[in-house]
Amino acid sequence: HQQSLPNMATPLLSFLFFTTLLFSAHSELCNPKDKKVLLKIKAAFHNPYVLTSWDPDTDCCVDWYIVTCDPTSNRINSLSVVTGSLSGQIPAAVGDLPFLETLDLHKQPNLTGPIPPAIAKLQRLTFLRLNWNNLSGPVPDFLSKLKNLNFLDLSFNNLSGSIPPSLSLLPNLNALHLDRNKLTGRIPYSFGTFSKVPDLYLSHNKLSGPVPTSFANMDFNVIDLSRNMLEGDASVVFGSNKTTQIVDLSRNLFKFKLSKVKFPKSLTSLDLNHNNINGGIPVEMTALNLQFLNVSYNRLCGQIPVGGKLQSFDYSSYFHNRCLCGAPLPSCK
Template sequence: MSSKRVKHLSINTKLHSPLLLCSIPNNSGYLNMDAFHLSAFLLLLLSSLSSACNPNDKRALYQIKKSFNNSYHFASWTNQYDCCSGDAWYGVDCDPVTHRVNGLRIFNDPEIVGQIPSTIGDLYYLDLLLLHKLPNLTGPIPPAIGKLQNLRTLMLTDNSLSGPIPEFLGTMQNLTLIELSFNKFSGSIPAVLGNLNKITAIWLDRNQLTGSIPESFGRFQGSVPDLKLSHNMLSGEIPASLGNLDFSNIDFSRNQLEGDASMLFSAKKSTQEIDISRNLFEFDFSNVTFPTTLTNLDISHNKIQGNIPSEITELQNLQFFNVSYNRLCGEIPQGGKLQDFDSSSYFHNRCLCGAPLNVTCK
């Protein structure tokens, strides 16, 4: 190789950087490699790659794996791969900058047996925790979950979890979604959940919850969450304060709620879905007004009286409608979407008449 090329590189060949030593040519070929410095460099490089996963996070993950008896779900959780290397560790997500574990998803594994390990609370940077379709995951939500103050999404669904919904969830101010559906939770709904200012959805359906809907659910600050409380054993009246908020979706169906629910309706709101079916509600439907955004309405199986307001024919986005098994009377308004629904949406009322019912109005 010509001396001209070496001169063009303008590099001091006396430098002892292994990277430079291995890349600098001379007239007789390449400079002799400084083996010691090269080895040190490679060790440093390998060390930095292997430590991408924070050791505290890695330790917590291994403890979670051990707590669940090394189930097959965790087969990729080994020293062969770094826990923050792409999707190497199944169900583990990491922040690309800090390399801290920020997402944990464990799902669809009947071999996972036992309770939620408290070690999950040591993954301080989690913003998503999903435990889904683990039929043998039992016991309560451990207090250690309360240490996850960065958590935004909490989804513990389709498991066999039990015990009360813990009060400490109301202190986790970064939560935007709480979904505890399809479990065996019991007791009352903690009123402190109404203190969550960033919450966009609270789904507690299909549990064994009792007591009333907290009055604090009518005082959410900031965003107004979707409320899905169906298939429980809730009782009492809906707090009147709920009428002050503009909920997008409400599902209180299949409980033992009673009294007035008319405050959920208003032409000034932007509600899309209301399901209060299979309760004990009693109010006059005649004077209810409807948001133009309404797509789904189910008030069936209650004790609601009055007639169907004609304004409902103006709802152009209505896709589902059921007022059956109530005490409604009068002629079914003609027009709009109302005749798109069959008689099963209207039957078993006191004295409704007109199409699509085969009952002539007198």
């Protein structure tokens, strides 16, 4: 009697095993369209180690790394590769994940080629970071179609050509990083017409020409135009009614009178080193709560006003000017 027990148990176990299989097949959260696209992306990148978890027999919402699914719709809403190594170009298939809100490809030195036009199909995208890669070609005009973007970072690549004026049409942008590329031409006039003013990072490029006069209307919280070949009067970025905190105009060819600038009271960091800025340091600067200041390597003259934070910086913040004097520099004769 006891010997027949295992024989009875076997069909029962197999039955349980198959119903479990059947149930799991039907209960997969991953959308089959999304899974197909992700496997296409994996193949386009030549099945890299970082995408090993992307196994067609497992659930992309449960078992796959690097992607996340929306808890309600179970559609892929995030693709983020910030470790490991991808090589090749960004495949057009990324544009076939219609529920994607975050696309983040970061520190992938073997990621080359242009930014694919298919990205313009990702209408729900709010966060696009393609930085520290080896991408080339232009900053694409079609990015202006991604109306929900609030963060756009294409920094540390080999992007060239001019900046598309249409980026100012992005109505929800909090930050725009185009720094450390090989961009040329002028800063678009339209960048003085953002409806929501982003933090603007354009440093370490080859931009030339003047700062657009339209910047007089823009209250940037952060603006970094350093290490370009920009020229003329950059004082339009300032203004007594603005709430700007950080301004970096260093290492350009700017020429304007510092004594005539109206500074925002909110300013905490000001870097103007290596330009052709003249005049003197206005006494109004003693009222600023500056954490950082560098006006070295310019053509400034006269006494450094005493007070506020101006004496808390050492001589290297002021040296190599035409005839600036007073603490922390040697006293005026």
